[in-house]
Structures are given as structure tokens and as C-alpha cells.
Amino acid sequence: MPKLKWFLIGTALTAFSADYLHMKANRWEMEAVATKAMALAERVQSTNTACLVELAYNKSLVETWESRARLAAFAQVEALDSIDRAKEGDAEAILALKDLGFSVSGKKLVALRGMGGP
Numbered sequence: 001m002p003k004l005k006w007f008l009i010g011t012a013l014t015a016f017s018a019d020y021l022h023m024k025a026n027r028w029e030m031e032a033v034a035t036k037a038m039a040l041a042e043r044v045q046s047t048n049t050a051c052l053v054e055l056a057y058n059k060s061l062v063e064t065w066e067s068r069a070r071l072a073a074f075a076q077v078e079a080l081d082s083i084d085r086a087k088e089g090d091a092e093a094i095l096a097l098k099d100l101g102f103s104v105s106g107k108k109l110v111a112l113r114g115m116g117g118p
Contacts, residue, residue, distance in 0.1 A: 083109055 085093035086104040094104060101112045 082093045082096055083104070086097050086109075087107055097103060097109070098112070103110050103112055
């Protein structure tokens with residue numbers, strides 16, 4: 001009976017030691033995997049941040065381009081409207097065209113010698 005008791009104690013001690021060493025080895029491995037995962041997450045986060053910054057920059061460029069295109073179209077419409085009003089004899093439109101270096105002769109738009117008049 002005492003031999004069986006020591007056999008069981010030895011088996012339990014061996015099993016406990018093996019489990020303890022296995023857990024220690026796995027812990028180091030898990031710590032290494034966790035460290036790699038954290039480094040990867042930080043790289044992905046920095047990449048995402050860089051992409052968001054570039055996206056915001058590109059969006060602002062597109063919005064600026066759209067605004068400029070709208071302003072150019074609006075200016076063209078206003079210029080054509082001013083020319084039509086000047087041809088009809090509107091004094092304010094004629095003066096605005098003279099400020100830009102143009103005059104209306106009959107139904108034609110004529111460029112003056114220089115910007116702002118002669």
C-alpha cells in the first residue's frame with residue numbers, strides 16, 4: 001500500500017510538473033503572438049489614419065474643383081447676361097463691360113485697347 005501511495009504521488013507530481021511547464025511554454029508563445037498582434041493593429045491603425053487623411057485631402061480638392069467650376073460657369077452666365085443687357089442699352093451693363101475692357105458697338109462686342117479702357 002505505501003508503494004501505491006508513493007506511485008500515485010509521483011504520478012501526480014509528474015503530471016503537475018508537465019502541465020506547469022506546458023503552461024509556461026504556451027504563455028511565452030501567447031505573449032509573443034499578442035505582441036505581434038498589437039504591433040499589427042498599430043500598423044493597420046496608422047495606415048487607416050493615413051488613408052483617411054488622404055481621402056479628406058482628395059475630397060477637399062474635388063470640392064474646391066467643383067466650387068471653381070460652379071463659379072466659372074456662374075461668371076460665364078453673368079458675363080453673357082451683361083453682354084445681352086448692354087446690347088439692349090442697359091447703362092450699368094455697359095459700364096461694367098467698359099470696366100472689363102469691352103464696349104458694345106451696335107450689336108457687337110468690341111475689345112478696347114487695354115483692360116480698363118483706353
